[in-house]
Amino acid sequence: MAQTIKSMVNPTHNMDKFNSTINIRGTGIALPEHIVQSSQIDASQGWPEGQTEKTTGVASRHYVTHETPISMAVAAIEQALDNSDITLDDIDCIISASSTLEQLIPCTAAKIHKQLPLTHPIPAFDINMTCLSAVKALDVAHALLSTQRYKNILIVSSEIASIGLDWSVRETGGLFGDGAAALIVSQEKQNATQVLASHFETYSEGFDFCQVRGYGTLHQPSKTEGDYHPYELFEMKGKSVFKMTALHIKGFVERTLAKTPYQIDDLDWIIPHQASQLGLQHIEKWFKIAPGKMVNILKNRGNQIATSIPSALHELLKSGKVNSGDKVMLLGFSAGLSFGAIILEIG
Secondary structure: OHHHHHHHHOOOOOOOOOOEEEEEEEEEEEOOOEEEEHHHHHHHHOOOOOHHHHHHOOOEEEEOOOOOHHHHHHHHHHHHHHOOOOOHHHOOEEEEEOOOOOOOOOOHHHHHHHHOOOOOOOOEEEEOEOEOHHHHHHHHHHHHHHOOOOOEEEEEEEEOOHHHOOOOOHHHHOOEOOEEEEEEEEOOOOOOEEEEEEEEEEOHHHOOOEEOOOOOOOOOHHHOOOOOHHHHOOEEOHHHHHHHHHHHHHHHHHHHHOOOOOOHHHOOEEEEOOOOHHHHHHHHHHHOOOOOOEOOOHHHHOEOHHHHHHHHHHHHHHOOOOOOOOEEEEEEEEOOOEEEEEEEEOO
């Protein structure tokens, strides 16, 4: 019995081996019109000139004014469809992959569904793994396509990070940006992309390192005495996040690569979550990533939560730099504390 339990908890036991395909039919992004320079944040907060960009690595970011998560999602979807060879009528499933919600219920995907000129009632559902939401949605979509449950799945991530920022903390106040990204994946085999590996791990001892405590059943507005505002704000224990990431990231990447015949040097592109400039620099250092291999859009986007990785993937695919056979790792981290990665070989 003890041996049976041991084998059940062994992280390398019965790990899934991927050797199937998806077809990335189209990608798209949407950004709010309003651009906020770091110099403007310095002036508004009374910080020394250059402080925000020096602290965060972000020179500018987009903040919503009139835009909503749904309007940005629809705009990103329209661009993804324009960049594809299919129409909205070909989509048979919608996955919304975001951490900031327009409202608690119904799910965000249902509201996106409502705003699209669909001719048939296809299913729509949410995945929320905070910053890893879009990567996990791609993982789920791959499984659904592999079982032929659906033919063409639309993944969309739309985030408004600017609404819950704590401006008393310089490290996070100017770090985030708003935006949306969409990705259409299909069963189509011609020029298909190989899914070489998919791997996720959660270290829940870091559960309270990144959080927004409010609006759930734990801290209900109607049952909370005093000022509720602190419960609405994003909180992060940056040093604790860094220590836990540094402790586990190398082993996590090794376990992901172990599902393939490749080493990190064999990969052509690394698309990490755009968490912070310091975080990106450490990833380059820890894995000795060659200059130009890592996709970095942080400077003019900020951390867009779950939108970051699909936005960076969109920019890479539209850059003209990717060749058939290139191997791309999507590498992310999220509140929880979780790690996630998918390795693709572009068709």
